[in-house]
Amino acid sequence: MLNVAIVGTGNIAPMHINGLLQFPDRCKIVALCDIYPEKAEAMKKKYNLDCEIFDDHKKMLESDIKIDLVHICTPPYVHAEIAINSMNAGKHVIVEKPMAASLKECDAMLEAEKRNNVVMSVIAQNRFRNSIYKLKKAADSGIAGKICCAHVNSYWWRGHCYYDLWWRGLWEKEGGGPTLNHAVHHIDMLNWIEGSLPEEVTAMLANVMHDNSEVEDLSIAVLRYKDGSLAQVTSSVVHHGEEQGIVLQCADAKLAAPWDVKAEMSRPNGFPVEGGNKELIAKIEEYYNSIPDLTYEGHTGQIEDVLNAIENGNRPLITGIDGRMTIELIAAIYKAGCKKEIVKLPLSKDDDFYTVEGLLKNAVRFYEKGASIENLPPDEITVGNYK
Template identity: 70%
Template sequence: KLKKTADSGLAGKIRCAHVNSLWWRGHCYYDLWWRGTWEKEGGGPTLNHAVHHIDMINWIQGGLPIEVTSVLANVMHDNSEVEDLSFAALRYADGSVAEVTSSVVHHGEEQGIVLQCEKAKLAAPWSCVAEVTQANGFPVPGHNQELMQKLKDTYAALPDLLYEGHTGEIENVLTALETHTRPFITGEDGRKTVELITAIYKAGFQKRTVTLPIAPEDEYYTMEGLLKNAVHFYEKSASVENFASEEISVGNYDQK
């Protein structure tokens, strides 16, 4: 519904996006034998948590950025080689930008995507705000209520998905097979998401801005090349075969 509202054009073009993949995991999370190593897990929350949010922003934007800058850090998990926090800045061919925060150190686990468009802000969890200028450049008190109402009406008129989460993903693929249509997300889309995550790691490891696409001759084109260049924040100091079965959380999407 956020994408369709953005695609309606009422808010104008997307100029700046904020993507928050904010999770919290205790120190023992990385004690599990395969977690916290570049070789076995492939990365930290940039790959294993924010992958879903990065997939969403690629889908909403309709393609990959052309430049990526990032900062990788491990601020709370000294039993892990991989990052537990990253900040990535993305620049697109049309001049628009985005920032992605990937974390397992954020209490509250608030998830969300905010699209700052030419005429209004659109966000999931759903909210919208639109400003209109005074002669001095400051916003008119009370916002642009007329545009905000149009955006709210557009969003409200869109039907909710019948199924959400994993059930919705499976239903979408099965429906595509049955009706010979394209699913929301294809294998090609998934590859682009992995390429963007790889670019975030490359920029963070090399501490510089990198460009996309990643060419086949680039070391980072393969997992072997990424492993060769990966920064080890710490060395894994503990390992357990498995945890006792406990409930897992899937983040907080409630509007605050």
């Protein structure tokens, strides 16, 4: 039985709690921690948890409560500090996305994991969605041919008041806008499917709807890979409908999530045959439909994977290395957008965008943050639309 603590009891914490509660014979929530302890108390009551409440993660780690695993669900700028302190105390950690606010912090977290011989996993729960998991399998099968062009549509919508929360909309606290905090999901998927980072990145950043925020609310990036293929990543909190997805234009067919497959055939004049390559489409559909569904999806699926890793002494599917890759690509997008240049990867340790300080020095501040409130009203949140 693994004893679990959750640090940060805001909007995303219920996803972790509900996931953990699916495995009552394998784990137990023994502590909740929040700088607003009344929020932790309310969550304890809502889920009828038998646990202790703390207002500081250091106090929690120094207490006599036995803790094996710490879930970190705080704003990004403190992910590294809490993760490193937890791992130095011998605890395994699950860190919410994004892994950290900079590559320097990611590297410090990886070093702490190795030095303390613990497990660290970074939340990328959409790898545990059937639609994404099966898309990856279909792409890896090679039936559709090599990926020539990928379109990543990280389309979200957030109202003006979203950025009134005290830590949002500030480069120093949130670390960026939807490129970091929303498209992180889709960028992880792209890295996972492609199997590598691109060699070059260019991007444009904008803030078109949220004049109470320093950070971008829209970015469009173009990536070039070693084999010459391209990808486009749109990161947005201004898209009505939140119609998210990934489209892979492969040599022989299109694969997409939400699931869609198309395959063209050429006429003698080079134009497409009406109806396309029906035989190949049928073959891809048959393969896709043969892939078994995952037992658990979303956060629950990733939590189960981490429990398995800890119990069996294995590595989780999503590691700190994966989390770092995502941050590196996001840092390159920010560098390209802020400095208006083509950025080559990998980023070196002497690059300004390797550190938070370098980001803050170079970041474009679209507006001065206006309203700042401690907490928004508790309500449902959206965590992705992949239907």
